[in-house]
Amino acid sequence: MAQKNPLQRQSKSCNLQRPLGVTTQKKRGEKPKLERKAKMALLNTAAGNTKILKSQKGTDFRIASLSLYPDDKICPAAILAGCKAPCLVSAGRGAMGTVAQGRKNKTAFWHRDKDLFLETLEKEMRNFIKLCNKQGKRAAFRLNTISDIPWERYGLPDLFPEALLYDYTKSAARLGKTPENYRLMFSYSQETKYQKQVARALETDCPIAVVFRGFVPEGSYFMGREIIDGDKSDLINLEKGQGKIIGLKLKGGKATQQSQSRFIVEPWQATNCPAQMQNDCNPHDLATAGRGFAVAAE
Numbered sequence: 001m002a003q004k005n006p007l008q009r010q011s012k013s014c015n016l017q018r019p020l021g022v023t024t025q026k027k028r029g030e031k032p033k034l035e036r037k038a039k040m041a042l043l044n045t046a047a048g049n050t051k052i053l054k055s056q057k058g059t060d061f062r063i064a065s066l067s068l069y070p071d072d073k074i075c076p077a078a079i080l081a082g083c084k085a086p087c088l089v090s091a092g093r094g095a096m097g098t099v100a101q102g103r104k105n106k107t108a109f110w111h112r113d114k115d116l117f118l119e120t121l122e123k124e125m126r127n128f129i130k131l132c133n134k135q136g137k138r139a140a141f142r143l144n145t146i147s148d149i150p151w152e153r154y155g156l157p158d159l160f161p162e163a164l165l166y167d168y169t170k171s172a173a174r175l176g177k178t179p180e181n182y183r184l185m186f187s188y189s190q191e192t193k194y195q196k197q198v199a200r201a202l203e204t205d206c207p208i209a210v211v212f213r214g215f216v217p218e219g220s221y222f223m224g225r226e227i228i229d230g231d232k233s234d235l236i237n238l239e240k241g242q243g244k245i246i247g248l249k250l251k252g253g254k255a256t257q258q259s260q261s262r263f264i265v266e267p268w269q270a271t272n273c274p275a276q277m278q279n280d281c282n283p284h285d286l287a288t289a290g291r292g293f294a295v296a297a298e
């Protein structure tokens with residue numbers, strides 16, 4: 001199948017949607033201003049993240065990812081979901097400071113100059129797609145590894161229709177609103193204030209990711225949906241997770257493991273029956289059902 005040329009699309013959609021922020025016009029006699037360049041690379045194209053590496057292994061995809069550092073602006077639902085504290089621990093874990101600092105620098109860059117950030121990101125994405133084409137691979141991007149930015153609003157999926165973009169999100173309003181090549185999975189929290197988002201996500205058949213402490217109760221049910229093991233591959237989760245719970249084992253050190261964040265679900269909260277919602281079945285009903293069974297068996 002013929003590949004679409006991303007450069008052609010760029011001139012149509014992206015430039016019209018927002019200015020790139022590069023000054024090229026000059027008055028007569030005035031020296032042209034130098035094109036602004038970012039001082040840092042944004043994408044990790046070496047699959048340095050274990051989950052990314054696992055996800056692309058054995059597939060015809062190569063995945064590039066972008067890791068920022070969570071804050072209230074790039075994670076607008078984090079306060080509602082109560083996920084920020086455990087997330088910050090894992091975001092800051094990398095290399096005891098240097099990786100975390102790199103993520104903070106990129107986040108500061110995003111807040112300071114979105115136009116230049118996007119211009120840099122687009123260039124890196126284009127180069128990565130070219131590299132993948134040369135290697136006979138398909139390009140995939142996970143741009144919200146540790147953030148929740150609505151990239152669809154900045155035209156990125158439209159700009160690169162030949163690539164797959166995917167992310168986890170805590171914003172249910174984004175579900176079903178992204179282009180075909182930008183696939184989202186909803187990320188659960190049992191925080192009370194967040195339950196409207198959860199209810200909205202349950203109205204869709206979007207995969208719902210749930211973090212379990214200790215182990216993933218695969219094959220059991222949560223919120224009436226079957227739990228599958230989501231730790232194998234994000235790409236499998238996208239494909240097989242429709243209408244399911246993507247069970248993820250809580251990662252991280254002692255502090256994270258002991259966290260009481262309501263972002264974390266205990267395995268005993270899963271149930272054996274899709275109709276049973278978090279152990280709220282009435283024992284009387286069970287007894288009645290058992291009696292019926294006994295009668296039927298007679």
Ligand code: SF4
Nearest residue numbers: 075083084087146147
């Ligand atoms: S879990 Fe997601 S939304 Fe919450 S703080 Fe981390 S990256 Fe942001």
